[in-house]
Structure formats: structure tokens, C-alpha cells
Amino acid sequence: MKMNKLIIIKYGELTTKKGNIKFFIKTLKKNIEVALTDLDFKIEYDNGRMFISSETLDEVRDRLKYVFGIHEIVEGYEYDSIEIEDIKENLKSLVTDKEIGSFKVRTKRSFKAYPLTSMEISKILGGVVLKNAASSKVDVHDPETLIDVEIRSNKSYIYFESTPGLHGYPVGVQGKGMLMLSGGIDSPVAGFLSMKRGVRIEGIYFESPPHTSEAAKDKVKSLTRLLANYSGYIRLHVINFTEIQEAIYKNIPHEYLITIMRRMMYRISERIAHKNNAKIIINGESIGQVASQTLTSMAVINEVVRMPVIRPVACLDKLEIIDISKKIGTYETSILPFEDCCTIFVPDHPVINPELEKCLEYEKMIDFESLIKDAIRNEEVLTIEKDEKKFEDLL
């Protein structure tokens, strides 16, 4: 009888979305293929599970931890027999002389014509464990070891432990969003959270050389690369904001600098989003965190776009955001000390409750439309891949 060690993926939330399930699973499969691109592996799947076999299962498992849409990553054994005597024998060889402790056998039959019920199978196999394992006792409520057995139409599976996946939806099933990336702590977290819900993100970054440095831009690229761990790659739009920024600085009362600047950024983001088929704008704004993020400010700034603006961290405390950024690996990069567009032209007393009328009046003082068009025309688009091999020729 053939035995095959493999990784079994449980989809989780996907299985509840009846109508789209085929599309969801196909997208997940494609995303997994991207994550494993340089490895040898084989994927088989059906509506309930995905099976991956590979010579390098450990590496496969590590990489799957970065793929959204996976409920559980399970290492198990596949057998090409569903005869109960064979299953007993297989389980026996896996548990013999092992310290199992308290355990429970959980059986699932997707092959409903099987002559035994799930309960009956569990009972029979529990007996096998009790008889052969070094020490074992049944505990159906709080077992130390959970032994899963699955019987499908022509194959059976036995598995013991599982690693939780990232959950969420496969990146891409919900279409695209344009993430405003600043280089701080919040926006990468916002990007991560929207990817979790199946949104493929593209990034937009506003640079103002020489007021902002190349290092600040590199930092944003690094952050994008870290986020790309979760989606394989991310396109980053770099917008030269210098002229607009300087025009604002020269012409607008300084307490409104930030408000007007954010309005400009929103306008440009929406246009870049349209151009790239993104349906939403995403950013890292959190209610009340800074002057431009009071509810009044948000309303006045948001007013320039029609596209939905999703703010995944709007209702999180700073510490909660930091926690997530540490978990996803962006924190250390985010706190590197480089000036970004938002921090450089900061007035001493930015307005906390800006008035829309004033904004409209001030904006009339400059020909922003042509500046915006220029900035968009000169955008630089980078495709940032996860763990890009830097300096490969030298190292």
C-alpha cells in the first residue's frame, strides 16, 4: 500500500461562500503556487481540502504561514486504501510505542457510502491506539493528542497536529485597493488587514525630494517588500510631490498645510486607483491620532474623493496597531528615523477642526489641477517582490 506524507490545507471561511467557492479556491491555489514558486511541489484539491506533496515539506509549511485564506495547515499521511483493516494497520504503525497521552480519534467521512459510521470508526481506531501506544487514555473533552482520520472516496488520511493558518480570504478575490503608504507604523498594518480580507493592494507613496531623502523612499520600499511576503508581490506607485508641497507651503496659511496636503494626496490616490482598476483607497488613519485624523478633518479631507476610503485601523489604539505591526514584521522598519512627506512640513499649530469653505477658498489660489496632472504623468511604478535578492552579484 502506498503511503505519502503531505500537507493538507483546510480552507476555513471559504467553505461558507457557496457561490464563489471555485473562484476562491482557484485564487488560493494560484497564491500558494506563487509562494512556493522556487520549490518542487504538487497540489491537488477539491472543494474541502488542498493536498500538497513536496520533498521539502518543512519549507512549504513555513511559507504557507504567509498565505491568506488558509484555516489550518496540517501535516499528515495519505494512503490509497480505505479498508478499515488497512486503516487500523496504518494507524498502528504511526502510534506504536509513541507517548500519546490522553487522546481522541475524530473521524470524518466524505465518502458517505462507507459501511461504518464516523462514530464506529473512531471507536475501532481508538482501540488500536489504546492497544499499541506506549501510554494512552481516551479523553474526548480535552485530549492532549487529537487524531484525525478522514476517509474520502478512494483515499484515507491520518493526521495529528496542525498549525493555524492566517485565515481570511485569498488575496485578490475581492479585487484591488490602493494603499496610501507613508513609512510609518499604521499604513503597513492597514495594508495587511485589507489583504486579509482578500484585497490585492497596490501602494502609493508621496516623496518630496530634496525635503525627503532617498533613504525614506527605501524605507517605504522595504515596508512594501515585507507586506509582499503576504501576496508575493506588490506594485508601488511613487509620486513626486515636491512641487505641490512647495506650492502649498508658499500659498496657504500654515495651519491648513496638512489639511490641504492630505486633500491633494487623496485626489491623486483616487486617480491612480482608477487608472489601475482599484476600487477603494486604503490608508492607516486612526481616529484622533493626529490633527488630520479628527473626525472633522477626515470629513473635510475625504470630501475630495468619491471612491470608498477604507481605514482598517481607524478604531484601534496605537498600542494595538503596534502589536499587529510587530506580529507581521513591519515594526522594526517602520520606526527607522527617516523624514517622510507628512512629517516635514508640519506647522506648529495645525487646525484640528478645518472648515471646508476655507479649504475651497485656499485651493483656488493655486493651479493645482496642472500640478496634479504633472505629478501623475511622472509617477514611477515599481514592482516589489518578496525577499528580493539584493546585491546578488556582489554577495
Add this chain to the structure above:
Amino acid sequence: MIYLDYSATTPVSKEVLDSYIKVTKEYIGNPNSLHSLGTRSHELLESATKQISEVLNINENEIIYTSGSTEANNLAIIGYAIKNMKKGKNIVVSRLEHPSVYVICDYLKTLGFTITYVENTKEGLIDFEDLRSKIKDDTILVSIVAVNSEMGIRQPLKTIRQIIKKQNEATILHSDMTQAIGKVNINMHDADMATLSSHKIYGPKGIGMLYKSEKINIESLIKGEKDSLRSGTPCLPLVVAFSKAIRLAITNETKNESVVKMLNDKLTSTIAKYPKIMINKTNYSIPHIFNLSLMSIRPETFIHALEKRDIYVGTNTACSKGGPSSTIIAVYDDEKRANTSIRISLSHLTSFDDLNKFLYSFDIVYNKLLELGDENE
């Protein structure tokens, strides 16, 4: 030219030299500068360090670049001793260390530290019983070389570290791994600190590193920047070349070792035929280092005679010119054997043709000097 002194130093490999030259020419910015040239250099520095950390399975903040092994040994032993002297002032070392370690210990004695020597077995291995008995409450550090430079004796560091920790949980192990990396499989985590050098693994001279577990603290010896364990502008071309050399050394280790093993077998079987020559080799010697004692011929004379034939071998270690081999004394306790040893160190770059030519010349030189040699006896 036939070069058989690879344990003294190695020629820089072409790929490594290419990187060195390219970085020297193209990355002129100081990694600490704010402008884009500096940033670019800084990024390269970080990437090079990241590569080392990945290849050696350690953290990036556990890597301290030094000018070479001697400086790394200084930083490890003196740096740890000074920082931790409140915990105790005893240091244990083996009798098989690189000479620099003994000079460092002599210096520490002047600061009030006591140095204890741990004995080794006849096979050159650390005597575990003796080690156990010498770890005291005030022993803060043990330094044991991973692979001895004269006879290539390899120590079981993992076991040694377990013994030390069992005796005194607070005692840490430093290991000079200079002769081990690229030759045998090394695990940095077998020690708390470890010394590595670039020029023994086909990298440029002038750079080495200390691996220091992030769990332990040491004092810097070169001051200049706050919170830096080794101040000074990092030499980017050297770091990049070193990083590449480490990657190549680790990647090709198994392949290279098998070549060297075959060369060593040939060398051993041929030299064994000379009745008056003693081969200094135990079951724990690695194949890259082959040590023999001429007994009735002065090694200096022998080496110069080979040199005339464009063949280069070593005596003891290049760092202790002249004196008797302390390793051979430690293993065999035989003055004459220690006074007449030469070291032939092999590389995957050594061809069988070179080895045959060497053995041919060896035979001629040996027999000729042997006739005269009786007078020297």
C-alpha cells in the same frame, strides 16, 4: 609553485576578489553618511551581514566585525573578562589554542585574573573529567579552539559546552573556529562566542568576526561610538568579500572536504613509509592539516630546501615562528617531536599532480638532508 600552507593563509578566490574590487570602486559612500551614496553603502553592509547571519544561523546583532581572528579573540576573552569580572576572575583554556590566546591570558593575569589549563587526552581531545574538575564557581569563561591549527584536532564543542554548563551555568564558552569553518560542519550555537577569519577561507586579509550570543555582554576594546562593540568606519569591501567567502565556504564544505580527504590518504600512506618520520595525527585530526616530525632534520632547513624547489609548507603555525610546537608537546609530550615538526596543509585547490610533485621533491630533499642530518642530531 606548489602551495601547501593553506592553514596559514589562503589565496583570495576570484569571485570574492571581484566583489571586493567592485565594491571598492562603486560603493564609495560611508555607510554612516546620510546621503544616498551612504544609504546605498549602508544597505549593502546590511545585506552582507544578513547573508552571514543566515548562512551561520545566527542573528545579525550577534556579528561583530574585527580585523581578524586575533582581534576577535582579544575582544571575546578580554571584553568578556572585563565586563564580567564581578562574577569571577578565573579563565580556563586548553593547551591547544592559537598562540594569541596565551598572550591574551598573560595580559589578563596582570589584571588579577587566574588562568587554568585544561588537560587533553592522548588523542588530543579535551579531558572531560579534568574539565569538570577545573570549572569553579569563579570560572567565568572557557576558551577552547574548535580545530587546532597545528594538528587539526577537532573538539566536540557541543559536549564540552554541556559539561561546562552542568558545572557552572554562568560559565560561558568561547571557541576559536578559525580553522574549522569551511573545513568541517560548524554550529555557532555550540559556543557562546566564536571567532572566525576571512583569510583562511579564501577571503581577503584584514577582516574577521566575533559571533557573540545576544544573551551575553562584553566590553568593547576599541572605543569611538556609543553602544558600539567595535567602533570605526566599517570596511565595506572587506565585509562584502568576507560575506561571500563565508557563503562559499559553507556551501562547498562537504564537496571540498571529500577532495581533501583523498589527498590526505595519499599523503599519509606515502609518508608512513619513512621509518624515521613521525606522523602527528590522531583519530580526531581533520584531513586538511597534516603534521609530521622530521626528528633528525631541522624543520627550518627542510622548509628552505623545499622553497628552492618552489614548494611552500609551514612550521607549527606561522604565528609562532621558531619555538617548539606547544600542541605536539600537549599531545605527545616529546620535545624532539615538537621541535622538528612541519605542517602540510591541503586545500580543494591542491591537485593530485601537485601532491605527487611535492612527494617527489620531499623524498629527494629528505634523503639529502638525512645524510647531513646526523650531525645536527
